Amino acid sequence: MGTACNNIMNASNGRYILLQIHLSDGYTYPWGNTRGSFYGVTGLPTTAQDGILRRVGAYGAGTYQSDYNSRVAVTTPVGLAINPDHQSGGVWSLPVTASLESSASAARTMRINLVQVVDHYPTTETHWRNCFMQAATPQTVTLQPGETRTLNFSMTFSGATWLNLINRREIGVIAWAQNTGTFPSGSEVYQAAQVEWAQLLPSDLNGNGTCDLTDLAVLLSNFGTLSDATQNMGDTDGDGDVDLSDLAALLSDFGT
Numbered sequence: 001m002g003t004a005c006n007n008i009m010n011a012s013n014g015r016y017i018l019l020q021i022h023l024s025d026g027y028t029y030p031w032g033n034t035r036g037s038f039y040g041v042t043g044l045p046t047t048a049q050d051g052i053l054r055r056v057g058a059y060g061a062g063t064y065q066s067d068y069n070s071r072v073a074v075t076t077p078v079g080l081a082i083n084p085d086h087q088s089g090g091v092w093s094l095p096v097t098a099s100l101e102s103s104a105s106a107a108r109t110m111r112i113n114l115v116q117v118v119d120h121y122p123t124t125e126t127h128w129r130n131c132f133m134q135a136a137t138p139q140t141v142t143l144q145p146g147e148t149r150t151l152n153f154s155m156t157f158s159g160a161t162w163l164n165l166i167n168r169r170e171i172g173v174i175a176w177a178q179n180t181g182t183f184p185s186g187s188e189v190y191q192a193a194q195v196e197w198a199q200l201l202p203s204d205l206n207g208n209g210t211c212d213l214t215d216l217a218v219l220l221s222n223f224g225t226l227s228d229a230t231q232n233m234g235d236t237d238g239d240g241d242v243d244l245s246d247l248a249a250l251l252s253d254f255g256t
């Protein structure tokens with residue numbers, strides 16, 4: 001990595017999301033090595049923007065920015081969204097909704113990947129984002145033009161992936177829809193989506209990584225708000241009010 005890469009990572013625009021994978025160091029995971037082989041990584045750093053535009057070795061910021069600009073300008077008929085649903089403790093249901101616009105010229109087969117990431121990891125790297133921690137088993141789906149499908153994923157954050165309380169707000173989940181072939185002719189990424197901690201645990205009203213008495217007090221102080229309520233006021237379900245539904249959701253997360 002380096003400043004050039006980090007500039008691009010921070011430029012993520014909601015559908016163009018960069019994922020950091022460690023190879024050949026103490027933060028390497030088997031899944032990362034598999035991805036390294038997939039992209040034919042022969043030197044570090046390597047970038048593969050949109051899954052197809054590879055740069056092996058360090059380049060100047062302008063090169064990465066140019067790659068980014070060229071790929072972010074490509075339109076896509078594929079839509080993707082993650083809809084997190086906290087179960088208990090470190091367990092999340094993470095259904096992914098994939099869609100293909102009705103204007104698409106043909107059906108499209110894609111592999112849906114879902115991974116957990118953390119920011120600022122290793123913790124000495126205060127500016128790094130989206131470091132890979134674990135991957136769900138990918139699912140392949142074929143969508144017809146106009147079709148929307150929801151694929152069920154789940155993930156458990158534990159051990160190194162859960163870290164300690166103060167770092168839980170650094171946790172994020174990224175999904176992407178990718179062509180099912182080999183690099184580079186069949187590996188284009190069609191779409192990506194990311195959820196951050198505020199979406200993973202809306203009951204953590206103050207964003208300190210846990211749901212406790214402080215969050216409950218905030219919700220109760222805003223209880224009865226009928227409109228224009230926000231997540232940090234206690235509107236955990238995003239419908240604009242702070243009511244019994246929000247209280248019940250917070251209480252079910254209490255102690256997380």
Ligand SMILES: [Ca+2]
Nearest residue numbers: 204206208210
């Ligand atoms: Ca909290």
Ligand SMILES: [Ca+2]
Nearest residue numbers: 235239241246
């Ligand atoms: Ca509400």
